[in-house]
Amino acid sequence: MDAFDAAALEARHGQLSALRTIELAVGSLFSGEVAAVSSFGADSAVLLHLIAQVDRDVPIVFLDTGKHFEETLRYRDALAEDFGLTDIRVIHPDAAVLQRVDPSGRLHESDVEACCHVRKVETMARGVEPFRAWFTGRKRHQAQTRAALPVFEAVGPRIRINPLASWGAADLADYMQAHELRENPLVAYGYLSIGCFPCTRPVEQGQDARSGRWAGQAKTECGIHLGGLEQTLGQTSQSGPAIQSGKTT
Numbered sequence: 218m219d220a221f222d223a224a225a226l227e228a229r230h231g232q233l234s235a236l237r238t239i240e241l242a243v244g245s246l247f248s249g250e251v252a253a254v255s256s257f258g259a260d261s262a263v264l265l266h267l268i269a270q271v272d273r274d275v276p277i278v279f280l281d282t283g284k285h286f287e288e289t290l291r292y293r294d295a296l297a298e299d300f301g302l303t304d305i306r307v308i309h310p311d312a313a314v315l316q317r318v319d320p321s322g323r324l325h326e327s328d329v330e331a332c333c334h335v336r337k338v339e340t341m342a343r344g345v346e347p348f349r350a351w352f353t354g355r356k357r358h359q360a361q362t363r364a365a366l367p368v369f370e371a372v373g374p375r376i377r378i379n380p381l382a383s384w385g386a387a388d389l390a391d392y393m394q395a396h397e398l399r400e401n402p403l404v405a406y407g408y409l410s411i412g413c414f415p416c417t418r419p420v421e422q423g424q425d426a427r428s429g430r431w432a433g434q435a436k437t438e439c440g441i442h443l444g445g446l447e448q449t450l451g452q453t454s455q456s457g458p459a460i461q462s463g464k465t466t
Contacts, residue, residue: 223371231368235264235380238368239271242350242378251378252276252306252345253352257293258411260389262398264354264381269300276304278344278351282336283310283322284413292401299399308344310336325415336413350376358385 230241242251253268255261255277268275279293297305314335318324325332345351356379357366366382381389393400403411407419410430420428 220371223367223369223376226369226376227367233368235384236267236270238378238380239267239352242352243268243272243275247348247350247376250349251351252278252348254278254280254341254345255293255354256280256411257289257296257401258354259401259404259409260393261354262296262400263384263389263392264352265296265300265302266392266396266398267380268352269302273301274303276306276348277302278306278308278341280337280340280344281307281309282340282413283315284325284336284415286403286411286414286417288402289411292399295399306344308340310340314339325413329416345375348375350378352378352380354381355379356381356384356389 226246230238233241253264253275255265257279265277268277277297281290293305296302318331318335324335355363355366357363366379368379368382370377370379392398401408401411407421408417409420411417412430417430
């Protein structure tokens with residue numbers, strides 16, 4: 218798979234419903250070689266519920282940065298039980314690298330890009346390296362930087378799939394209500410996009426959902442959805458995983 222193939226997939230299948238997109242990817246396009254990456258954030262329940270309807274054994278990759286809200290960790294375990302998800306893969310940052318570049322755990326205060334790289338980008342690369350494709354919960358409405366988000370996009374030879382790309386906030390709310398899905402408890406306090414606790418703030422009225430991430434900085438993405446992931450994936454493929462992932466059921 219490359220950018221041309223991703224464009225062909227987008228042209229042929231980009232208008233399918235979210236559920237049909239997942240069915241197609243799991244059942245035929247990437248059978249046995251597709252995972253989902255979930256932050257178990259504000260509206261993660263929607264994508265995970267859709268995936269569970271298709272195949273509860275699809276691996277779910279969770280990046281445990283060491284800086285998550287406790288509410289998020291409890292929410293992860295609760296949703297896994299709610300939906301009967303059987304393969305939650307908890308991936309941790311490389312302990313040796315953390316000791317070298319962030320021994321105090323305060324790197325985010327001086328170099329947020331470096332912190333995101335060691336805690337998320339490199340960790341993400343190891344999490345998705347075994348797969349040909351993975352699902353994300355990204356949507357076009359979340360921020361201007363995602364306004365042109367396709368359903369299928371290339372990350373080197375792999376394909377990233379965004380089944381909910383066209384969903385708006387009302388679509389998500391309606392789905393959550395219709396299926397009585399559990400909500401991340403932080404949403405009630407104004408956290409509409411939830412990442413690591415040092416760099417996440419509640420969203421003010423009228424702002425986009427991601428405005429509470431790295432508030433007051435020019436940064437809008439942690440990097441796991443940007444071009445640097447492709448390079449890190451290449452390095453990971455050559456050297457092998459630095460540490461083994463955890464796994465919960």
